[in-house]
Amino acid sequence: MGSVSTDCWPKVQAALRTLVSASQYRTWFQGLEPREWHNDQLTLVAPSRYTMDWIARHFLPVLQAACEQVTGNRPVVKLEYCRASLHARPSSNDHLRSNTARLSLYDEDQIQLNDTYTFDNFVVGPCNHLAHAAGLAVAEAPALSYNPLFVHGNVGLGKTHLLQAVCRATLARRPNFRLHYISCETFVNQFISAIERRDLDNFRNRYRRVDLLLIDDIHYLADKERTQEEFFHTFNSLYNAKKQIVLSSDSSPKEIPTLEDRLVSRFKWGLVTRFDAPAFETRVAILNQKAKLKGFRLNPDVAAYIAEHVDSNIRELEGAINRVIALAALKQVKEVTLPFAHDCLKDLFEVSDHVSVGDIIDVVTREMNLKLVDLQSRKRTKTISFPRHICMYLAKKMTSHSLVEIGRHFGGRDHSTVVYAISSVRTRMGKDEDTRQLVGRLEHLVGRSKRVRN
Numbered sequence: 001m002g003s004v005s006t007d008c009w010p011k012v013q014a015a016l017r018t019l020v021s022a023s024q025y026r027t028w029f030q031g032l033e034p035r036e037w038h039n040d041q042l043t044l045v046a047p048s049r050y051t052m053d054w055i056a057r058h059f060l061p062v063l064q065a066a067c068e069q070v071t072g073n074r075p076v077v078k079l080e081y082c083r084a085s086l087h088a089r090p091s092s093n094d095h096l097r098s099n100t101a102r103l104s105l106y107d108e109d110q111i112q113l114n115d116t117y118t119f120d121n122f123v124v125g126p127c128n129h130l131a132h133a134a135g136l137a138v139a140e141a142p143a144l145s146y147n148p149l150f151v152h153g154n155v156g157l158g159k160t161h162l163l164q165a166v167c168r169a170t171l172a173r174r175p176n177f178r179l180h181y182i183s184c185e186t187f188v189n190q191f192i193s194a195i196e197r198r199d200l201d202n203f204r205n206r207y208r209r210v211d212l213l214l215i216d217d218i219h220y221l222a223d224k225e226r227t228q229e230e231f232f233h234t235f236n237s238l239y240n241a242k243k244q245i246v247l248s249s250d251s252s253p254k255e256i257p258t259l260e261d262r263l264v265s266r267f268k269w270g271l272v273t274r275f276d277a278p279a280f281e282t283r284v285a286i287l288n289q290k291a292k293l294k295g296f297r298l299n300p301d302v303a304a305y306i307a308e309h310v311d312s313n314i315r316e317l318e319g320a321i322n323r324v325i326a327l328a329a330l331k332q333v334k335e336v337t338l339p340f341a342h343d344c345l346k347d348l349f350e351v352s353d354h355v356s357v358g359d360i361i362d363v364v365t366r367e368m369n370l371k372l373v374d375l376q377s378r379k380r381t382k383t384i385s386f387p388r389h390i391c392m393y394l395a396k397k398m399t400s401h402s403l404v405e406i407g408r409h410f411g412g413r414d415h416s417t418v419v420y421a422i423s424s425v426r427t428r429m430g431k432d433e434d435t436r437q438l439v440g441r442l443e444h445l446v447g448r449s450k451r452v453r454n
């Protein structure tokens with residue numbers, strides 16, 4: 001699934017039109033402007049305070065359901081209104097007043113936690129039981145069990161959910177604990193703006209006086225030397241003061257490209273644990289649990305049908321069940337039968353039957369005798385970089401992912417690296433018949449792997 005941005009907004013508007021009446025749409029939604037959609041938080045600007053309040057009181061679930069239909073995920077919706085004029089776009093934050101839905105405040109910084117990301121709602125299976133146990137242990141006895149706790153795994157497998165569950169469980173036991181949960185991207189941005197403002201002391205204080213620091217998606221430090229350096233000192237200072245650190249990443253410490261060795265080694269001081277893709281039984285359990293959260297009981301045939309079709313990403317699993325539930329509610333269907341679920345999901349499942357980067361990786365690693373971690377690693381030897389380049393070339397040709405998204409599948413490489421990879425494969429194919437044949441055969445195998453499965 002592509003990353004979410006305000007570009008998705010027109011699709012959400014289209015979904016909204018199917019969920020509310022035409023006049024409701026005109027009155028309440030037409031004038032909404034998306035300001036930012038990032039990390040599961042969507043910020044919308046309403047043309048007036050009145051509209052903002054009305055939407056906050058009456059339409060948040062509908063807005064979230066519409067977003068979910070488009071992205072498979074329920075964002076935290078933050079509403080603001082434009083005080084300057086009724087229809088003008090806000091030009092600066094000064095004009096904005098906020099009314100934030102589903103936000104929690106901890107410490108003096110705003111920390112956004114998703115209400116449903118708790119331990120109670122976390123289904124434990126062989127794919128995640130170690131990470132779950134370690135998260136619980138950290139929340140019970142911070143800095144005494146595993147420090148740092150480093151969890152890694154592919155997207156949509158529950159890393160953010162676990163980190164936020166640790167936040168809540170810790171605060172439930174220790175309400176005065178100073179904890180800070182932040183995405184690495186925000187950490188990097190705050191660091192950059194602290195440099196620009198020449199205000200590093202403040203930045204440092206903020207991070208070095210917490211009892212528990214959780215940084216989500218730490219792989220974002222790749223290629224950011226100065227932030228790595230800064231984070232190194234933050235890490236040492238917290239660690240030496242016996243404060244707990246929890247990190248999540250899409251790959252293991254040593255596979256994060258260009259991560260300094262001294263950080264790689266520190267990340268391994270505590271416990272490094274991986275999230276695997278859930279097995280069929282765990283997927284069914286997750287589906288049942290997600291349905292239950294929405295007051296629904298899931299017929300076993302329907303759960304099995306969805307679990308068979310979505311096998312690697314819990315976020316997509318959730319998107320599928322949410323779609324069924326939203327449509328059942330809309331059409332006032334009492335019991336979701338298999339044919340009904342099939343009708344709701346056939347588009348979605350057909351889309352997911354398109355070639356994915358994962359399919360390409362499967363074929364290339366199998367045929368060229370490599371491991372996924374090699375493709376994602378920082379290794380630049382020819383035997384690894386050539387297949388990696390081929391994967392990127394095929395991903396550009398056979399999927400609709402952007403260069404940035406493709407780069408992310410290969411250890412967070414940036415888009416210029418992907419451009420280079422693609423052009424080097426093209427050049428080599430132009431010159432060399434063996435390469436042409438090899439790439440042609442791999443492409444054929446990827447296409448066939450899809451057709452066989454259908």
Ligand code: ADP
Pocket residue numbers: 116117121122123124128153154155156157158159160161162286289314315318
């Ligand atoms: P990641 O951060 O690894 O990309 P998330 O934590 O955002 O993944 O999880 C994606 C979705 O899947 C979330 O809605 C989350 O609640 C759900 N999810 C992931 N793991 C579990 C689990 N073990 N039990 C229940 N829901 C889960």
Ligand code: MG
Pocket residue numbers: 159160161216217
């Ligand atoms: Mg995450």
